[in-house]
Amino acid sequence: MKVCSSAELRLNGKLQQCRNCSATSFLVNGLCLTCLFRGALEHPANLADNGTFAETVSELCIPDSKWRLGNYEVLDEIGRGGMGVIYRAREFPSGRVVALKRVSIERLDSLQALARFRREAETAAAFDHPNIVPVYYVGESDDGIPFFTMKLASRGNLGTSRAALRNQPRQCVLIIAKVALAVQYAHDQGVFHRDLKPTNILLDESLEPLVSDFGLAKWQNDPSQLTRTLTTLGTPSYLAPEQATGPSAQLTAAADVYSLGAILFELLSGRPPFLGEHPLAVIHQASESPAPKLRRFTQEFDRDLETICARCLECDPSVRYQSAKDLALDLNSWLDDRPIAARPAKIPYRVARWARRNRMLAGTLTALVALGGTSLLWQVRDWGLQSAMRESTLATRSVGIMPFLNLDNLTPDPISAQSVASSLQGKLSRLGPARVSSTQSGASVRWGGTEEIRKVGQDVKARAVLTGTERTIDGKKRISFRLLDAATGQPLLVHLWQDKGQKDSAKAIGEEIGQPIYAVLSAKDWSNMIYSKIDPGLRDQIARDAILAGRDLMFRYTVSDFDQAITLLKKALRAEPDSSLAHAYLAIVATGRTHYISDNSFLELGEAEAYEALRLSPDSPDAHRALAGVYYQEGRFTEALEEGMLTVETSGVEEKVVRLIGITFDALGHPDRALNWFTFGSHIRGTADGIDAQIGDCWAKLADDKQALQxxxxxxxLQPDCSQGGVGICHIRLLEGDSAGARELVRKGRWNREDLGDTKRMAAQIEFFARNFEAAEKLYGDLAQVDASGGGSLYGAITYRSALGRAWQAFGDNTRGEALLEHCLVEEKAAVGREPENPEAVYRLAAVESSLGMTESALEHLHTAVSLGWIDYRSPAMDPRFDALRENLEFQLMLKNISSKVADMRIRSQPLNAE
Incomplete structure (x- = not known):
């Protein structure tokens, strides 16, 4: 390869393709930087005469920005490390600004570096925690350079912000407490970070910390030798002594605890715990000398905070906090002005450490001390040990009980929780030392979130928190119990209790759940228990990557994305057939696809996969949610609602389940109750993001167009590339009689993409309701070619072929129109036979019968649809398929009665929305 001279190393001003590898380049010589460097290394004789290659390249100044990597435009460089470069980049077509990290050019030839970079991306992508930086996309550029994108942290990192935080000690402690819980989450997933330092803790616009850079992370029980090199020890100032001197296979969570303590020490004191002329000097100090006291550098902090730092920085890992969550609990106790659990290192430990350094003097003193006071010392020691052991046991077997959530009206019930607390305390006390405390905390609208769980644990000094839901089934109460780790919110035990007519239900509950709860509380370490519940698909690298990528595609609501997700999830199942999570996701995607294309084979696939997911993991919330989705798509709304409620009982209140329950209530003709659930879900998340369109659908059915449009x-x-919001606006405009405005919205909408089925269906419905039958025929004809039996799931339940048949009637082609409608009649009768309780299916049958002039049968089925829950009275008033009933008094009275019913529901819903 000919290497250019310095005169040829000018910028072109625009991107062009490298003539050697087709990568993008700014250089006029036609090479990218990679090929330029490789050419110089492979053919040194080709260098220009005017100096060395290094001198030539040093004359070149190329801004590392304004170029493309995949679907991203690189804007500017924001960071650089030993393994990668981080850029600010813009994602296309969404326009979202993200952080993009790629392997450094100089590390491309290192297989170790590439493997480590891919491991970092895969590890971070597997996490879902508010204080771990979320990874959006993992991929490779056209020239094979691996990269991934993540959330852009606009406030830099702790390294750049430590000076500003120096005078905010409470903020520093709060940040490290949150980071510690994030690190504990990673440990629970089986991952040690091993390179925690200020620059790897990012800060978002709200100063929320985000743990990043898992390049040196180590999976527990991973035999890989990838991370065992001298260049991957981490940063010496924050490195645990055992990490520098011992084998990586023997590292524990205490190594990351040391790093957290070193970071906190530096934030508070303005310097790391140990300083040295070179890294080895720092490592030697940390291994041989005790860490300096925090108050040696500043007296403004109390001894508790000094003790916390000292406990983290102990040289012996067994003397440190044994988990990151223990550190987080003490930090939060300090923030709340409560006693901390840590104490300065015990005198025996400090004496032993001193003795190792002064062996001869220690021997003499030991002999002298042994001559006196032995009996008295042993008596005092025995008394202290007994007291300490009992307090320690009570702390270990402590549980706080939150008010139960009544699922019938979505209100907290502290009275039932108090009764259960008393009964449970009696049962546990008979089994051994234990403490049960009830609290009014958690009764806020954000019921049962991780922060509420942690706060309850702190308030009552409990190691675990018991949450519950209650609802009435067939006149009898059922209560679900979930025992959660107070520090992380991870589930430890799930139990359903059903009232069997006992006289004292509270006592019966205590007897039934006391033994399993006591067994869990008696376990000293829950990490194995939590780790064992991780789906096997997330433990296999190939399956994990495919599952996470398929999950991301699930929520883009296009047929092409659904098809790609199905392919990825099937790949995951080939890698790990026993992954209940992959089976559940596949069921959800296959079922969701039938909303756009009425292909029963996908519904059958979804049903089979949901049952397989439940077989593999009967308590899996994702499996129950998948089955609920199948029931919903099959029109079995009562069963769908029951599965949704069961999911809440076994896994807590999550946004996806809330959405499913809400739309099921809506389908059953209860948009007011659906709004109740949607509002509850938005309060839990702190935002209605993701369910706004469903909230709009409810207000549209309640004929409150103002709130629907909002x-x-x-x-x-919030979701400009998703069709749901835009199509909903068009729907309201159409119901208001503004077909021209609705038509213009479809034409100009940013969400008007070719593969968004709802957009095309709305465009056809606009023309159909506007009685522009020529345009409607064209649009419905195109849709029917792709999906002959489709169309009945959008607003108004208009199937493509029933609209075509009615349009042909309007053209005067009655023979052709009625023939197609007769075919639709057969299909709709079969659908009602399969889904007799589905109001939408019965409504579709009534519409076809009306088009065929079957007045009596159409009215009968309309009454049935209304009794099953159909309350949309505005669509039939505009739908041309009901023209035959337009002057019918019974039809008019029916619509009027529905309107009155909706008005009553709308009034009941207003106070709920005001909250």
Missing amino acids: AYNRAAE
Whole structure:
């Protein structure tokens, strides 16, 4: 390869393709930097005469920005490390600004570096925690350079912000407490970070910390030798002594605890715990000398905070906090002005450490001390040990009980929780030392979130928190119990209790759940228990990557994305057939696809996969949610609602389940109750993001167009590439009689993409309701070619072929129109036979019968649809398929009665929305 001279190393001003590898380049010589460097290394004789290659390259100044990597435009460089470079980049077509990290050019030839970089991306992508930086995309550029994108942290990192935080000690402690819980989450997933330092803790716009850079992370029980090199020890100032001197296979969570303590020490004191002329000197000090006291550098901090730092920085890992969550609990106790659990190192330990350094003097003193006071010392020691052991046991077997959540009205019930607490305390006390405390905390609208769980644990000094839900089934109460780790919110035990007519239900509950709860509380370490519940698909690298990528595609609501997700999830199942999570996700995607294309084979696939997911993991919330989705798509709404409620009982209140329950109530003709669930879900998350479109649908059915438009506009603003918000706005405009405005919205909408089925269906419905039958025929004809039996799931339940048949009637082609409608009649009768309780299916049958002039049968089925829950009275008033009933008094009275019913529901819903 000919290497250019310095005169040829000028910038072109625009991107062009490298003539050697087709990568993008700014250089006029036609090479990218990679090929330029490789050419110089492989053919040194080709260098220009005017100096060395290094001198030639030093004359070149190329801004590392304004170039493309995959679907991302690189804007500017924001960071650089030993293994990678981080850029600020813009994602296309969404326009979202992200952080993009790629392997450094100089490390491309290192297989170790490439493997480590891919490990970092895969590890971070597997996490889902608010204080771990979220990874959006993992991929490779056209020229094979691996990269991934993540959330852009706009406030830099702790390294750049430590000076500003120096005078904010409470903020520093709060940040490290949150980071510690994030690190504990990673440990629970089987991952040690091993390179925690200020620059790896990013800060978002709200100063929320985000743990990043898992390049040196180590999976527990991973035999790989990838991370065992001298260049991957981490940063000496924050490195645990055993990490520098011992084998990586013997590292524990205490190594990351040391790093957290070193970071906290530096934030508070302005310097790391140990300083040295070179890294080996720092490592030697940390291994041989006790860490300096925090108050040696500043007297403004109390001894508790000094003790916390000292406990983290103990040289012996067994003397440190044994988990990151223990550190987080003490930090939060300090923030709340409560006693901390840590104490300065015990005198025996400090004496032993001193003795190792002064062996001869220690021997003499030991002999002298042994001559006196032995009996008295042993008596005092025995008394202290007994007291300490009892307090320690009570702390270990302590549980706080939150008010139960009544699922019938979504209100907290502290009275039932108090009764259960008393009964449980009696049962546990008979089994051994234990402490049960009830609390009014958690009764806020954000019921049962991780922060509430942690706060309850702190308030009552409990190691675990018991949450519960209650609802009435067939006149009898059922209560679900979930025992959660107070520090992380991870589930430890799930139990359903059903009232069997006992006289004292509280006592019966205590007897039934006391023994399993006591067994869990008696375990000293829950990490294995939590780790064992991780789906096997997330433990296999190939399966994990495919599952996470398929999950991301699930929520883009396009047929092409659904098809790609199905392919990825099937790949995951080939890698790990026993992954209940992959089976559940596959069921959800396959079922969701039938909303756009009415292919029963996908519904059958979804049903089979949901049952397989439940077989593999009967308590899996994702499996129950998948089955609920199957039931919903099959029109079995009562069963779908029961599965949704069961998911809440066994896994807590999560946004996806809340959405499913809400739309099921909506389908059953209860948009007011659906709004109740949607509002509850948005309060739990702190935002209605993701369910705004469904909230708009409810207000549309309640004929409150103002609130419907507000919700749809929020959805369109927050998810501009998703069709749901925009299509909802068009729907309201159409119901208001503004077909021209609705038509213009479809034409100009940013979400008007070719593969978004809802957009095309709305465009066809606009023309159909506007009685522009020529345009409607064209649009419905195109849709029917792709999906002959489709269309009945959008607003108004208009199937493509029933609209075509009615359009042909309007053209005067009655023979052709009625023939197609007769075919639709057969299909709709079969659908009602399969889904007799589905109001939408019965409504579709009534519409076809009306088009065929079957007045009596159409009215009968309309009454049935209304009794099953159909309350949309505005669509039939505009739908041309009901023209035959337009002047019918019974039809008019029916619509009027529905309107009155909706008005009553709308009034009941207003106070709920005001909250």
